[in-house]
Amino acid sequence: MERLLVLVRHGQSEWNLKNLFTGWKDPDLTKQGVDEAVAAGKKLKEMGLTFDIAFTSVLTRAQHTEALILEQLGQTGLESIRDQALNERDYGDLTGLNKDDARKKWGDEQVHTWRRSYDVPPPGGESLKMTAERVLPYFEDRIMPVVMKGQRVLVTAHGNSLRALIMKLEGLTPEEILKRELGTGVPIVYRFNEDGSVASVKDLAD
Numbered sequence: 001m002e003r004l005l006v007l008v009r010h011g012q013s014e015w016n017l018k019n020l021f022t023g024w025k026d027p028d029l030t031k032q033g034v035d036e037a038v039a040a041g042k043k044l045k046e047m048g049l050t051f052d053i054a055f056t057s058v059l060t061r062a063q064h065t066e067a068l069i070l071e072q073l074g075q076t077g078l079e080s081i082r083d084q085a086l087n088e089r090d091y092g093d094l095t096g097l098n099k100d101d102a103r104k105k106w107g108d109e110q111v112h113t114w115r116r117s118y119d120v121p122p123p124g125g126e127s128l129k130m131t132a133e134r135v136l137p138y139f140e141d142r143i144m145p146v147v148m149k150g151q152r153v154l155v156t157a158h159g160n161s162l163r164a165l166i167m168k169l170e171g172l173t174p175e176e177i178l179k180r181e182l183g184t185g186v187p188i189v190y191r192f193n194e195d196g197s198v199a200s201v202k203d204l205a206d
């Protein structure tokens with residue numbers, strides 16, 4: 001039985017391009033982001049992969065990426081479940097601020113702590129730990145049982161919601177996961193053993 005899970009971070013968004021903290025705001029993809037999503041779909045197609053079900057967040061950039069991937073695979077119309085549990089981490093009061101302006105205002109170290117510490121939330125927002133506390137129960141209740149039944153699953157989400165998942169799947173420490181930068185539109189292909197442990201991981205950026 002094939003136990004397949006593919007994770008993809010959305011393609012470049014308008015706010016990634018403008019270097020703004022994005023979080024739960026809802027910008028769409030840039031032209032480059034569209035191209036990255038199409039390229040992700042082509043890579044998956046070259047590998048001969050198709051899916052039985054897709055999961056994504058309630059944010060446009062992830063849904064648009066998913067739609068472009070499915071179009072490349074000839075799977076437009078595949079069942080897609082949208083849930084805010086898979087949303088990007090909420091950046092709170094930083095949302096909409098330019099990341100360089102924030103560094104000028106609060107200093108490099110403080111901004112780095114907000115962006116890449118495990119359990120220090122940005123003011124009014126979510127830390128990676130808080131993000132994991134909503135992503136992981138959803139993953140374990142709704143996504144993993146489907147994978148273990150043999151359905152091939154595509155999850156299209158965000159840098160930090162996927163970091164929370166990858167940390168769990170690959171058994172990484174907070175230090176290890178926070179160093180991991182996920183490329184926009186780069187699929188990561190997981191296959192699982194019968195007991196639910198990870199059999200193989202292939203990052204298609206490599």
Ligand SMILES: O=C(O)[C@@H](CO)OP(=O)(O)O
Nearest residue numbers: 020021022023088115159
């Ligand atoms: O702005 C955001 O929402 C995220 C992802 O683009 O940024 P960061 O790299 O700081 O986690």
